[in-house]
Amino acid sequence: MNEPRTNSRDPSDTRAKRDEVTYPIPEPNSFLNYAELRQLARRRLPRIIFDFIDRGTEDEHALRRNRNALDSVRIRPRALRGGGVRNQATSLFGQNCDTPIIVAPTAFAGLVWYQGELELAKAAAANGMPFCAATEALTPVEEIAAASNGPIWFQLYLWEKEEFTRDLLERVWSSGVRTLLVTCDNSVSANREYNIRSGFGMPLRYSTRNLCDVAFHPRWALGVFARYLATGSVPTFANYPAAYRSSILSRNTKALRYQPIGWDHIRWIRDLWKGNLILKGILRADDAILGAKLGADGVVVSNHGGRNLDGAVAPIEVLAEIVDAVGKQLTVIADSGVQRGSDILKLLAVGAKAVMIGRGLLYATAVGGSSGASRMVGILQRELDIALGMSGCNDIGELDRSLIEMPGVKPMAGWRECRSAVPLPDLDPIPDLDAINSPQIAS
Template structure:
């Protein structure tokens, strides 16, 4: 049974279901978690200035992105380890997105490979890329995504090095997992996860690993020394992205933009879209919140780029505020992982519907019958 009415209820249910290490990997930020808190404060500081007597029904949330029409201005964000919150969690989440009529973006660091997800879902998916230190391996993965029907490539550029997340160290949550009395007890006290997720992987033939990695680099979550180490590209720069643009025939989206001048550089190299994002407050602690810089970025690029946004969305009103600030659509990360952890595809779909219903209320209360009517005039000036 899917029994939650909002983000916070789902978060508490997911917290009870998941081992601490997995829950905190999803839930927390980095450093002193200033950016995590700041994202929330900036949403709360933004105030809606509603119109009256201009709404009514029917209302529509339909949006066109890269020539495809979707039911709502939402996207399932690429998230690592979705396959650890539920057995084959990436497939569950992708199926929910297809049922709701929104895009799903598969992640490089997924437990389920892009080919298996694409086959299981049967609808086109997006693919997110981290560039590795061996560029030819990254290119092989790009070609694999294309072969499996991905036509939108999302290149993450905000992670030149791994962020410092002390809670992962304390929880032993890394690949491979590091055992301690604390995390052994943690798993033992979450038997439904141990049996329903870890046990099902074992029954299916093996422990989870990063399925998109080349075989020689795949280490399952318990192995030590059995696979070569995979590192991020040490010299990630605009030339790297230019080379991807030259070779990628589909839509190219650059994720992790927080400056208008970087957005203009993305436009210059031929990107089709950008995602204004601080990685959910999980990378650079002290970074600005996307909603702070989104208006300037949207003004700088105009309609020459598709502008998307994410980080810290908890309510439909948050989505409304990002749309009013200049985003065409909004990516959802933590919220959908909480839903998936609770009830697989059904939980993810429930979360999508909850947020969609909340967005509809915000539209109705603000006098908007369509997304085109959501603009900056609906936000009070600070």
């Protein structure tokens, strides 16, 4: 019998094949998984925006590697244990979270839905998880913080003029944000050729093709773009200094240059920022150690979702080494390529405390605003819950490397000592264990 084919998750497929679906694409807000959601977002968004979100950099090796590396990790489940009430709550920097998922910082999130950043922040708060606002958000950090009753973090890109960065940090602090994430994997701009071809950038480039693209996506054109125009608020980079805050359509954009970031800047930011400091885009243990020595509180092991350095290692390939090096001192978070609850389980089992999701939550916001984002979070939580139960765990604290097999990582490599140990489940309900181990049977 022919198996019905669904979207392949294998990124080594050609793009066309990856998009192949033989089931009808569901109605918005009835998607069942990441692959279905991606199809819906692809339909909803103009191509120029979808590609900006969806694609990687250069030849997209890093993008494919993220998936291949996660897929190559296999789970060795413990039998007959995961049937209880399962718990995925955790705490990050002293704040309780209902799930080990964080909304990753993403530039231009306000383009996928009217005030998309607010929608994402609301969904994050409703689901008890942190939302990380981006420097390149289209909604000011003050508005995001005011609209949410959940934990808000802020991602920082450094500007060339020190005073601009200083002012922004003051705005961030005054809005009540206490966790700052500094992106460390963009000392130079990424080479995203499709953006050059499509005209995506600041400002967006008009062309007949782009106008047709928008015209063929009326729900986006009316629901997002026309709504901005109707409220007289054409999107700008709202966290920029006032003099540089021109609209994404303006030809008179005053260029604001970013500072190529180095370790001295981390020292400078550490002195300036009194809250939690996380370095995002770390892929080496020596860098993580240096970060710890300079006073960072956490790292995000990330290759920027395969969007920056093509050919970069996938985070899960280097996560164990980084956790072993700094897991006692720092909170280690991971991202890039996470699409299923089982991906989250794998990263946590290697030793991450939480994971960030970028594209998945942007697609979800594009499809259904905050309810779309909440639906996607719910799906990931449910998948993680199933993966936990199937692996014989009732709590994410029980995850460890004995549950997984992956190239280069020894089973039970001992990351538990790096974090507060969680006792294994009580063996009392298995009365026959002693009998099985008894000398009579051994003979």
